[in-house]
Amino acid sequence: MHRLGLCCLVLLGLAPLAVAWRPWPPSSAGGAAAGIGVSNKFEGSSEFVKLQYHMGPVLAADITVHPIWYGRWPADQKRTIRAFIRSLSPSGSEGGGGGIPSPSVAAWWRTVRLYTDQTSANVSAVVKLGQEKSDARMSRGAKLSRLDIQSVVRDAVTARTRPLPVDSGGVYLVLTSPEVVVDNFCGQVCGFHYFTFPSVVGYTLPYAWVGNSAQRCPEVCAYPFAIPSYVAGRKPETPPNGDVGVDGMVSVIAHELAELASNPLANAWYAGEDPSFPTEIADLCEGIYGTGGGGAYTGQLLTDRRSGAPYNVNGVGGRKFLVQWVWNPILSYCSGPNALDQ
Numbered sequence: 582m583h584r585l586g587l588c589c590l591v592l593l594g595l596a597p598l599a600v601a602w603r604p605w606p607p608s609s610a611g612g613a614a615a616g617i618g619v620s621n622k623f624e625g626s627s628e629f630v631k632l633q634y635h636m637g638p639v640l641a642a643d644i645t646v647h648p649i650w651y652g653r654w655p656a657d658q659k660r661t662i663r664a665f666i667r668s669l670s671p672s673g674s675e676g677g678g679g680g681i682p683s684p685s686v687a688a689w690w691r692t693v694r695l696y697t698d699q700t701s702a703n704v705s706a707v708v709k710l711g712q713e714k715s716d717a718r719m720s721r722g723a724k725l726s727r728l729d730i731q732s733v734v735r736d737a738v739t740a741r742t743r744p745l746p747v748d749s750g751g752v753y754l755v756l757t758s759p760e761v762v763v764d765n766f767c768g769q770v771c772g773f774h775y776f777t778f779p780s781v782v783g784y785t786l787p788y789a790w791v792g793n794s795a796q797r798c799p800e801v802c803a804y805p806f807a808i809p810s811y812v813a814g815r816k817p818e819t820p821p822n823g824d825v826g827v828d829g830m831v832s833v834i835a836h837e838l839a840e841l842a843s844n845p846l847a848n849a850w851y852a853g854e855d856p857s858f859p860t861e862i863a864d865l866c867e868g869i870y871g872t873g874g875g876g877a878y879t880g881q882l883l884t885d886r887r888s889g890a891p892y893n894v895n896g897v898g899g900r901k902f903l904v905q906w907v908w909n910p911i912l913s914y915c916s917g918p919n920a921l922d923q
């Protein structure tokens with residue numbers, strides 16, 4: 582997170598909870614003392630990190646992710662994102678890989694499952710793809726504030742035809758297409774999570790927003806499939822599913838789901854003193870996708886022999902994804918299933 586950005590968001594009265602990853606321009610390298618900062622501090626060191634449990638619940642019941650497609654969403658883009666969500670706990674994965682080669686997306690989720698609440702309940706092993714809703718006509722407009730995202734969720738759960746169910750393990754994932762502008766998108770955030778207010782939605786529901794950055798800032802939100810100009814001499818990598826914006830979103834979706842599960846009501850697992858600006862389990866590992874990762878370096882990745890695309894996890898249907906690591910509370914550093922030292 583940018584400190585400068587945070588100050589301005591405070592002035593606007595906005596809580597930038599769970600700001601997703603963006604690459605760090607050299608000038609923004611401060612903040613490490615507060616546990617927020619350049620990611621290469623964290624892969625092998627816990628010196629700056631004071632992740633704490635604040636007594637609230639984690640998502641211990643089976644999780645059902647309900648995507649809300651806002652704006653224009655071609656079918657192949659939806660297929661990639663659905664495949665990622667289905668890969669988090671594919672049927673049969675309890676006993677092994679569910680036929681999916683290692684390292685798998687389900688093995689990536691195992692780090693998130695290490696988080697427990699005061700009843701000793703772990704984050705759920707089960708993450709299912711639930712019902713979906715589309716708002717192709719963008720009924721709330723092409724320019725959304727943070728609060729508008731709650732209205733989009735409200736529209737989906739109160740729709741007259743096929744409303745999304747309000748279930749106990751439900752998580753609502755608002756995905757906006759490239760033409761949609763969201764408060765602070767690109768400048769400060771690639772995604773965020775929070776919970777809805779009963780006064781807006783009628784319920785307290787964990788939700789997240791992730792935007793497709795393809796038109797506005799792929800070099801910020803879809804790194805390393807697009808490269809910012811201040812990173813000299815690097816070529817963009819090939820996205821494993823052939824779509825810069827969507828392959829970039831996959832890692833941000835993973836980031837937000839990991840944080841939703843471990844800090845759904847902003848009172849469970851985070852570092853830092855201020856619950857309005859928490860540093861959560863995925864914030865700590867932004868930009869780290871493999872062993873040695875940090876700064877502009879992704880860490881050791883695998884390469885898809887057909888396309889040449891880098892990836893670090895396998896999913897259903899032979900899919901490959903590049904997903905950032907998350908903080909491991911037992912090891913006290915960032916980890917993922919493609920780590921070389923496990």
Ligand SMILES: *[C@@H]1O[C@H](CO)[C@@H](O)[C@H](O)[C@H]1NC(C)=O
Nearest residue numbers: 691694695696697703910911
């Ligand atoms: C639940 O969390 C605890 C504490 O991190 C961990 O030791 C245990 O292995 C976790 N259980 C599962 C099934 O992941």
